[in-house]
Amino acid sequence: MQQHIGKLLPGHGYVIMSEQQLTQAHLQALMQLYQPLVGLHAVSLYLTLSSQFFSTSNPNDVQTHHMLMQYLNIPLPQIYEARQKLEAIGILQTFQYDDENQTKFTYKLLPPCSPVSFFENGMLSQLLYHQLGADKYDQLYHIFKDEKVTTQDKGVNVTAHFTDVFSRNKANAIVEVSDGLSVDDESDGPMIGNQTIDMDWLAQLLKQRMLPINKILTASNIKLIEQMSVLYHLTNLEIEKALLWAITDENSLNHKEFKTACMDLSESMQAQPKHAQNLVNQKTNYTKKEDKPKNKQDQFMQMLEERTPKQLLEDLSSGNHASQQDLKIVADVMSLHGISPGVMNVLIHYVLLKTDMKLTKSYVEKIASHWARKNVKTVRQAITLAKSEHNKYQEWGNNKKSYYKPAGKKEVVPDWFKEQKQTQAAKEKEKTVRDIEQKEDVSELLRKYKEQKSNHS
Incomplete structure (x- = not known):
């Protein structure tokens, strides 16, 4: 950790501001609820600053961070890291003031949440749940559930944001990341500074x-x-x-x-695998046309260009989550054959329509391989090829695994089976190949696409 270099030096001064002395409830919250989130050094720094403020005859006296290093018996980088954690969790605000002689900081201590308020705060309680696990969290919750709920700033606000310090990794632990939140003056935990949701x-x-x-x-x-x-x-x-x-x-x-x-x-x-998340969330890079689509086919092609494969899978499943298996199939095919997102959307739509909404890996890969050999690069090319090769693709989908036939023995096929096959073949010939975009669910897809587009505009 080298974040402190140039930002905090032993000779930098600091003064402390505080409006409320810590109560027993505050101390309980600090030791049992905040400490699992921010660590021992951060809690020690907070208690030290609070003690200094209420035990000093003149709180406006400037002290140096070198003195703070001696109080805490830890190096300056750890003090800086502990300070940022207190800022991020919402119980410290820092203001920096630079003059010709010295850089000074004003540390404004905000009282921690009471235990009841802590558990009522969605983010703090959820962080503690991930850090301690369900059993210990429930135990602490029941211990505190019956508890009764009980200046002027100087310089530029340089308080660390919440996501400068905290996030969640795959094991639900706390890790260091970068920006997103700020704290408010009410000391009820970290607050959202800029809205992330519309x-x-x-x-x-x-x-x-x-x-x-x-x-x-x-x-x-x-x-x-x-x-x-x-x-x-x-x-x-x-x-x-x-x-x-x-x-x-x-x-x-x-x-x-x-x-x-x-x-x-x-x-x-x-x-999801990393490459799956990246590939299935990509959109086709295309030059946006000024003219509006003239017909349903043009609208359909535009929709396939502007949706990601993941979004299309979810649209075709009525908004349900795309399964991990389907996403992996799509990502593997895109990666192996170098297929663009728009072309992949045509393939997804075609295969799901022809296989009763089942994304069969072998079938997808066979068509994808054919398209790659044909150097299909655009949505229009993919739709045109799907139309012209429809009969061939149907045969691929209908092919069964062949079983071993002993040499010299002729397979006996009943007459009724031959008649059934002939009847089925006749029906297949009479059936007109319908365009992909003329399927019933195309209209529904276009309707959803237009609604979402108008809602975001």
């Missing part, structure tokens, strides 16, 4: 489903939605799924169900 879009979504917007998107619920989106790195679409899952029969948001849904979505994303 609330107008969520409101429109609820309106379309005739759900009460004012009852669901309350101030506390919006705060929770923002916190979970940052904590789990969720997109608008993933938040939408979690939100709809957690709405009760009384049209209110169940916080526990919502947090669980967000955690499940995050874990499902982390379970």
Whole structure:
């Protein structure tokens, strides 16, 4: 860790601001709830600064960080890291003031949440849940559940944001990352500085489903939605799924169900291979045309160019999650044959229509290999080839595994079987090959695509 270099030196001065002396409840929260999140050094720094402020006759006296290193008996990089953790968790604000003689910091101590308020805070409680596990978390919750809930700034605010310090890795542990949150003056934990979720879009979504917007998107619920989106790195679409899952029969948001849904979505994303996440979320790079599509075919091709393979799979499954197996098939085929996202969308759509919505790996790979040999690069080329080679692809899909036939023995085929095959072949010939874009679900796909596009515009 070299983040402190140039930002904090032993000779830099500091003064402390605090408006409230720590109570027993604050100390309990610091030691049992905050310490698992920020560590021993951060809690020691906070207690030391608080002790200095309330034991000094003149709080405005400037002290140096060299003195703080002696108090804590730890090097300056660890002090800087501990300070950032306190800032990120919402109990310290830092203001930097530079003059000709010295750089000085004002450390404004904010009281930690009481245990009850801590557990009511969506982000703090969820972080503690991941850090301690369900059993220890429940134990602490029951210990504190009956507890009764109980200046002027100087310089430029240089307080670290929450995601400068904290995030979640695959093992639900705390790791260091980069930006996203800020803290407020109410000391009720980290708050979202800039919205990461489009609330107008969520409101429109609820309106379309005739759900009460004012009852669901309350101030506390919006705060929770923002916190979970940052904590789990969720997109608008993933938040939408979690939100709809957690709405009760009384049209209110169940916080526990919502947090669980967000955690499940995050874990499902982390379970995907890295290359799968990248490939299936790509869009085709194309030059946007000024003219609007003139007919349904042009609209269909534009939709295939502007959707990612993952989005198309979810559209074709009525908005349900794309399975990990399907995503892996798509990613492997794109990687192996160098197929663009738009062409892959044509292939996905064609195969699902022809195989009763089953994405069979061998069938997909066989057609993809053919398209790669034909040097198919655009959506239009893929659709044209799918039409012209339709009969061949149908044969590939209908082929069964051949069994071993002993040499010299002729297979006996009953007459009724021959007649059945002839009848079936006649029906296949009479059946007109329909264009991909004329299928019933094409209209439904175009309708969804237009709705989503208008909602985001």
